[in-house]
Amino acid sequence: MIRKKMPxxxxxxxxxxxxxxxxxxxxxAAICEVQGGSCSGFGWDESKKRVIADDDVFNEWIKxxxxxxxxxxxxxxxxxxxxxxxxxxxxxxxxxxTSADVREVIADHNGESCIDLDExxxxxxxxxxxHDEVDHGTLLSDETDAGKTQPGTSIGSNKKPRxxxxxxxxxxxxAEIGKLQPVMEQTATDxxxxxxxxCMEDDLIAxxxxxxxxxxxxxxxxxxxxxxAAMVLVKDVSxxxxxxxxxxxxxxxxxxxxxx
Numbered sequence: 001m002i003r004k005k006m007p008x009x010x011x012x013x014x015x016x017x018x019x020x021x022x023x024x025x026x027x028x029a030a031i032c033e034v035q036g037g038s039c040s041g042f043g044w045d046e047s048k049k050r051v052i053a054d055d056d057v058f059n060e061w062i063k064x065x066x067x068x069x070x071x072x073x074x075x076x077x078x079x080x081x082x083x084x085x086x087x088x089x090x091x092x093x094x095x096x097x098t099s100a101d102v103r104e105v106i107a108d109h110n111g112e113s114c115i116d117l118d119e120x121x122x123x124x125x126x127x128x129x130x131h132d133e134v135d136h137g138t139l140l141s142d143e144t145d146a147g148k149t150q151p152g153t154s155i156g157s158n159k160k161p162r163x164x165x166x167x168x169x170x171x172x173x174x175a176e177i178g179k180l181q182p183v184m185e186q187t188a189t190d191x192x193x194x195x196x197x198x199c200m201e202d203d204l205i206a207x208x209x210x211x212x213x214x215x216x217x218x219x220x221x222x223x224x225x226x227x228x229a230a231m232v233l234v235k236d237v238s239x240x241x242x243x244x245x246x247x248x249x250x251x252x253x254x255x256x257x258x259x260x
Contacts, residue, residue, distance in 0.1 A: 025086055029086070030051075031079060052073055221255060
C-alpha cells in the first residue's frame with residue numbers, strides 16, 4: 001500500500017514500521033513498570049515525561065532490561081499519546097506487558113533490521129503520523145469486544161492476536177504517508193522555481209559586471225557616453241536585454257538615443 005502511494009518510498013511495513021512499533025512498545029512497557037512502584041529507587045517526572053534514577057540504580061536495572069538503555073532522565077514526550085495505542089494491552093490480562101514479555105519483544109526486535117533513527121526523531125514521526133488518524137476508540141474497539149467473556153469461552157481465547165493490532169497502526173501510518181505526497185510534490189515545484197530565480201539572478205549579476213566592457217566595444221561612443229549608457233542600462237533589465245540582442249551595427253544608434 002505504501003509503495004502504491006509513493007513508488008520511491010524505501011521503507012517497508014515489515015520490518016521497518018513494525019520494528020519501530022515494537023521499539024516504542026518496549027520503552028512504554030518499561031516506563032509503566034517504573035510507574036507501578038515495583039522498581040525501587042526510581043521516580044517519574046510527570047512534567048517532563050521522564051524516568052529519574054541514580055546512575056548506579058539504573059545501571060543495575062538495565063541488566064534485566066537491555067532494550068531500555070538511555071531511558072534514564074531522557075524526556076519521553078509522547079508517552080500519553082503512546083498510552084492510547086499500547087495502554088489497552090497492559091489493562092487486559094492475557095496481553096499485559098511483563099518483564100518477561102518485554103524481553104521477548106526485545107529478542108524479536110533485535111532479530112529485525114530497523115531504520116536508524118534517533119529516539120527523539122522517531123517519537124515525533126510516530127506522533128505526527130498516528131495522532132490524528134488512530135482514534136483511541138476505533139483502534140481498540142475490536143480488542144474491547146474480544147476481551148468480553150462469552151459463555152463457555154475463556155478471556156484469552158477471544159483476544160485479538162498482536163500482529164492484527166500492529167496492522168491497524170501500519171494502516172494509519174500508510175494513510176498519512178499518502179497525504180504527504182501532494183505536499184512533497186508542491187515542495188519540489190517551489191524549490192525548482194526558487195532555483196531558477198537564483199540562476200536568473202546570477203546571470204544578471206554576470207551581465208552587469210561585463211556591461212561596461214561590452215559598451216566599450218561599440219565604435220563611435222566616447223568614454224563619457226559609455227558611462228552614461230551603462231548607468232541607464234544597469235537600472236533597466238529590459239533595456240539591457242534589448243541592447244544585447246541588437247545587431248552590432250544598430251547598437252550605436254540605440255545607445256545614442258538612450259543617453260540623449
